[in-house]
Amino acid sequence: MPAIPEKILSMVQKPARYCGGELNSVVKNKDEVSVRFAFCFPDLYEVGMSHLGMKILYSLLNKDPEVWCERVFAPDIDMEKILRERNLPLFALESRDSVGDFDMIGFTLQYELSYTGILNMLDLAGVPVRAEDRHELKNLVVAGGPCSCNPEPIADFIDLFMPGEGEEVLPEVVELYKTAKKEGWSKKQYLLEAAKINGVYVPSLIDVVYNDDGTVKKFVAKETATLPITKRIIKDLDSVYYPDKFVVPFIDIVHDRSQLELMRGCIRGCRFCQAGFIYRPVREKHFDTLSKDAHNLCDSTGYEELSLTSLSTSDYSELEPLLDDLLEWTPKEHVNLAVPSLRVDNFSESLLKKISKVRKSGLTFAPEAGTQRMRDVINKNVTEEEIMATCQTAFEGGYTAVKLYFMIGLPTETDDDVRGIVETAQRVVDLFYHLPNKPKGKGVQVTCSVASFVPKPFTPFQYEPQNSREELHRKQEVMRSALHSRKINLDWHDAETSYLEAVLARGDRKIGKVIETAWRKGCNLDSWDEHFKFDVWMESFAECGIEPEFYANRTRSYDEVMPWDIFDYAVTKKFIINENKKAHESVTTPNCRLKCSGCGANCLKGGACFE
């Protein structure tokens, strides 16, 4: 009997979020599998179902006939209320069984603001939130994904982390679980064995010792654990598993299309960008592999859109031939191509022609900063001329809306840099009106989306303080007063969210009790503005005697032990420190393809990144 009575589905908004049965979802007989794995995304269905990593690992785990991987998402407020009122558990979509019935409960950590969601989902499943309160092997809680590069803030809640890429290590961890279950191991026995797997971090086997000032003094590995733990990567992307099917949702989700992963890593080395560092070294898929993947996905899903995904799509070395191939068959099969993540400096006219052939939509670029000096500091190797040239190409190609991404609060930033954002946007507007061959009968719309900078682990800016909230608010005002055109739309993320993100991103284990306190006081789905309760978070910090400024707004010295120093993410500390120094001197570093700067990441690959 499923844990969930049918009728509650008719009592909620969007029941299709919870009813399962989507095309390509996998249903097995639970009596014929040895391990049941609940793949949990700590956010709503529409967000979680858009995530490529989950699609890959879901299909991969289900390839094993002995394993049944099911999907679980955070329920929306209305569903949660019904579950709690009627004392019903959180359930997995495929079987509608309680998550508490599963052997392994896995969370993907995509952003820091989803942490309270993890606690809430465990609690709804009737599973104790703290690892130490779960004594059985059953309900083993594991986690992976980008935020596991600093898992310390949630180390109290998770039994085992898998930093890095999951396609190899996750099946190894599941395989060990099969043995453990068959042989009746205790949870402790399992964790002791799991800690021997390359790239597995078991927090209960590592102690943290702090200095008097609250910074980390050292880590102590116990029993089978060793330090540092090296993240796992897939060496050869052409031979790694890629799903030929995606689960196709009924309801509209955030990214509702086939996604083709072109490469991992990024050659650029923008100093603020965590993805640019934690996914190193750069590895590309070959054009043949991609062409085959694209066909498979379009055939099995019926999606009307195919998106090329990577951190910087125009840096993919075989992009033009790939587009030629795709443009050969996608129009005939009524599939639109979406090509996000293009860089402004190598956005050629022929490329623009190719992508605009299928569909015209808005163009987005990320200059990230408003002045050249600031762009040099962050190593965003893009010049004003390149931005203007790209916009000109776009306008001449018929585009009239451009979206530009910027950040405020970057290291060394002055008010001139902040005003530079609006001034850059203004020059784009002026450029449009000075074009003799501008699109007729239409005005231009330049949208500037301005985020507040959040220093992240494993980036050269991991040592930098975040601007205080007051300072960020002031800078937002500086932008507002520099704005004189109605053709420019300024919108910014709120500083409070970025502040909390900064604390959680670079936090240590002491933050765990704050997360638990905030959750017990009602914080959940924090990445949604309408659910974010900043005051409750601040109350929780105060109650736990933790100062958030210590984590967000303090300059850290190069020799400070970082909470994430338990991990070796392959990029050397020497390189990171050197990049930080160069930032303060406004000196740029060339991209990896132009010249190898010796970050150290290629040791995982066993050779140079580029021939």
Add this chain to the structure above:
Amino acid sequence: MNDMINFIDVRLFYTKTGSAKYISHLDVMRAFQRALKRSKIDFWYTEGFHPHLYLTFALPLSLGYESVAESVDFRLISPMPYEEIVHRINAVLPVGFRAIAACRPKMDAKRIRFADYDISFAAEEKDVEQTLADWYRCFDREEVTVLKKTKSGEKEIDIKPHIKLSKLEHKDGRYCFKARLASGVELNINPDLVFEAFKNFSGFKPEDIAVKRMAVYNEKMEKFR
């Protein structure tokens, strides 16, 4: 321009049962777009700026209802036997949807006037005799007025001439009845309105309502084909 192109109109009848009832009409349209695309049948696409597979559904079904009498129209650009169309589409439809027949459309969907429903709801602990009595007193009235939401706001209408209800039976802990309701573009009486009327009369809002559309008819009470 369109008459230059030879396309073949096809009407597909299908059922929507089980958890597919939780898929809204808008989502059903999208699911069909994608399913038909997977079938690799040569469909006709619209010729606008954003070409899309041409699909029209006869009578939208409310979220939460099942049906064994759904239909969708599309166009083929090359002929194919109807059995093969049904077969190929069944191979690609999501769970809960099942194609049952295909044919050349014989009636315009504008001619739809009635639909039959099998309806049941949970029996409360309340007195069964009382509920049955209330039910008949409610629907035996000369006029059964209820507020109906329309595009131009709410309007009070008398649904009595537009509904025909069978006997209300009490079995296995549920009440069941059959309803023939006015349906179509001109006047559409949703089964919910029947319950709305009952609630207004008796103060009792039935719970756990199950509705299944059984058939759709034109003005001559011929089955919609």
